[in-house]
Amino acid sequence: MLQSFLEQSAHEHPEKVALVVDQNRSTYLELDQQSNRLANALVQRGVERGDRVAIHLDNALESVVSIFAVLKAGGVFVMVNPTTKIDKLIYVLNNCRASALIIPEKKRNTILEHSDLLPHLRTAVTVGPATQQLEDNDLQMPRFESWEQLQAEFSESITPPNVPTISVDLAALVYTSGSTGNPKGVMLTHLNMTSAARSITTYLMNEPDDIILNVLPLSFDYGLYQLLMAFRVGATLVLEKSFTYPHAILQRIIDEQVTGFPLVPTISAILLKMDLSKYDFSKLRYITNTGAALPTEHILTFRKRLPHVQIFSMYGLTECKRVSYLPLDQVDIRTGSVGIAMPDTEVFIVDDKGHRLPPEQVGELVVRGANVMKGYWEAPERTAERLKPAEIPNEMYLYTGDLFRMDREGYLYFVGRRDDIIKSRGEKVSPKEVENVLFAHEGISEAAIVGDPDAVLGQSIRAIVTLMPYQELTEKEVLAYCRKHLEDFMVPQKIEFRDELPKSPNGKIDKKQLTLP
Numbered sequence: 001m002l003q004s005f006l007e008q009s010a011h012e013h014p015e016k017v018a019l020v021v022d023q024n025r026s027t028y029l030e031l032d033q034q035s036n037r038l039a040n041a042l043v044q045r046g047v048e049r050g051d052r053v054a055i056h057l058d059n060a061l062e063s064v065v066s067i068f069a070v071l072k073a074g075g076v077f078v079m080v081n082p083t084t085k086i087d088k089l090i091y092v093l094n095n096c097r098a099s100a101l102i103i104p105e106k107k108r109n110t111i112l113e114h115s116d117l118l119p120h121l122r123t124a125v126t127v128g129p130a131t132q133q134l135e136d137n138d139l140q141m142p143r144f145e146s147w148e149q150l151q152a153e154f155s156e157s158i159t160p161p162n163v164p165t166i167s168v169d170l171a172a173l174v175y176t177s178g179s180t181g182n183p184k185g186v187m188l189t190h191l192n193m194t195s196a197a198r199s200i201t202t203y204l205m206n207e208p209d210d211i212i213l214n215v216l217p218l219s220f221d222y223g224l225y226q227l228l229m230a231f232r233v234g235a236t237l238v239l240e241k242s243f244t245y246p247h248a249i250l251q252r253i254i255d256e257q258v259t260g261f262p263l264v265p266t267i268s269a270i271l272l273k274m275d276l277s278k279y280d281f282s283k284l285r286y287i288t289n290t291g292a293a294l295p296t297e298h299i300l301t302f303r304k305r306l307p308h309v310q311i312f313s314m315y316g317l318t319e320c321k322r323v324s325y326l327p328l329d330q331v332d333i334r335t336g337s338v339g340i341a342m343p344d345t346e347v348f349i350v351d352d353k354g355h356r357l358p359p360e361q362v363g364e365l366v367v368r369g370a371n372v373m374k375g376y377w378e379a380p381e382r383t384a385e386r387l388k389p390a391e392i393p394n395e396m397y398l399y400t401g402d403l404f405r406m407d408r409e410g411y412l413y414f415v416g417r418r419d420d421i422i423k424s425r426g427e428k429v430s431p432k433e434v435e436n437v438l439f440a441h442e443g444i445s446e447a448a449i450v451g452d453p454d455a456v457l458g459q460s461i462r463a464i465v466t467l468m469p470y471q472e473l474t475e476k477e478v479l480a481y482c483r484k485h486l487e488d489f490m491v492p493q494k495i496e497f498r499d500e501l502p503k504s505p506n507g508k509i510d511k512k513q514l515t516l517p
Contacts, residue, residue, distance in 0.1 A: 034065045035065045037158070041154050054080050054100070057104060060127075063218050077171070080175070091182055096377060101124045101125070108126050122143065125145045186376060192321070204288070208233055211258050212236070219505070221318050225321065288314060291315075295440075296440070313337070327340070338412050350364050403417070431449035444467060445465075502514065
């Protein structure tokens with residue numbers, strides 16, 4: 001079970017520092033005992049096996065303790081980004097019918113004001129100093145509890161509650177935004193999550209001596225798995241709230257002797273604007289990237305500036321966590337690839353009718369493995385769009401919705417999101433391909449390609465770019481560069497310069513904010 005990651009490490013490394021948050025250090029034993037106390041409190045307050053418990057906290061010790069406490073109580077944890085506004089929070093809580101919610105004290109009044117809209121919520125645990133006296137009213141729903149009071153009340157409960165859990169039980173609901181409409185709850189079982197963590201820690205060669213720095217929100221599955229993977233192998237996790245202050249984060253890498261640093265392309269773009277030679281990264285063993293593919297130019301630049309650091313280029317999606325990784329001996333050979341299927345996972349490419357395609361043909365990526373989600377929470381029609389019957393009886397394949405090609409050796413190359421493909425002049429244009437060309441320009445830091453409605457072309461291509469420090473470029477110069485490196489139908493019709501590109505809470509470029517209405 002997923003909670004065994006903490007329990008086993010607490011047994012094997014009880015006094016080892018498991019978590020570093022700001023200047024606070026917590027051992028595996030301390031975290032295990034705190035999660036046991038909270039788990040017993042949740043069970044006593046009515047949380048039953050399979051109940052959903054939402055955690056609406058920043059990257060903090062309480063978030064980590066809450067995740068494992070919910071699992072030990074037999075519940076399903078639901079991480080909600082701390083920046084999520086009340087309307088969306090209410091939607092998530094009602095959609096999954098959360099029976100308990102863990103929030104910062106400062107948000108208590110907001111929940112109280114909207115309690116009439118939350119009929120399923122019975123308990124709300126508040127973290128932080130109380131701003132006012134909690135009312136002792138058993139009839140009030142939700143009933144508010146103080147984190148500190150619960151830890152004190154259950155101080156003697158240092159063993160977990162006796163709640164049975166098996167591998168096919170749900171462990172988490174991860175809400176992910178769709179192209180339209182409300183977010184979908186990805187149902188992940190204990191087997192899904194332990195299988196993914198086992199495969200990833202295997203090819204990353206994680207071990208107890210690793211110190212992993214995570215600046216990504218725990219509500220983002222990439223950030224969440226840094227916690228799970230660290231605890232699986234008994235490593236140390238340094239948890240930061242964000243990458244808002246890059247110099248401070250890089251100093252943190254030095255001070256904590258960090259060995260692993262997961263990032264996303266927007267972080268790499270910031271790093272490559274900086275003089276990395278000023279920092280001692282001698283202890284840093286690896287950098288990882290997943291989700292949006294890391295631009296080839298970023299990988300090549302990292303290889304030059306940090307030659308001793310291993311670069312793991314990967315691809316994944318919330319519905320199965322991770323799909324592929326590029327073996328280290330292929331980074332300099334197949335720099336543009338996101339690799340081969342990770343251990344215990346099968347992948348192939350299909351056409352629009354679901355027929356398997358030969359090597360080098362572009363089609364939709366299909367995945368099969370123990371890491372594939374159970375489905376979308378109470379959304380059978382949406383689930384059927386992604387999970388389809390396999391050739392093997394009683395098996396299902398995950399259709400990713402992403403376009404790839406696979407070479408003859410089985411290496412995958414990301415082409416684009418199916419929904420992102422731009423149709424211009426009767427041709428299909430992959431935004432990723434154009435973006436890679438722009439990234440290769442020494443004066444360009446970030447780039448995003450979107451399609452705008454056009455009566456003649458169908459869609460016109462617009463490039464939105466940010467520049468490297470002290471660089472100056474004109475639209476004419478960028479267009480000339482594109483014409484030199486792209487086929488005519490792929491050359492943007494317009495170049496737009498911005499100081500920065502809009503980002504999602506997970507640090508990805510948010511193209512929805514760049515698209516014309």
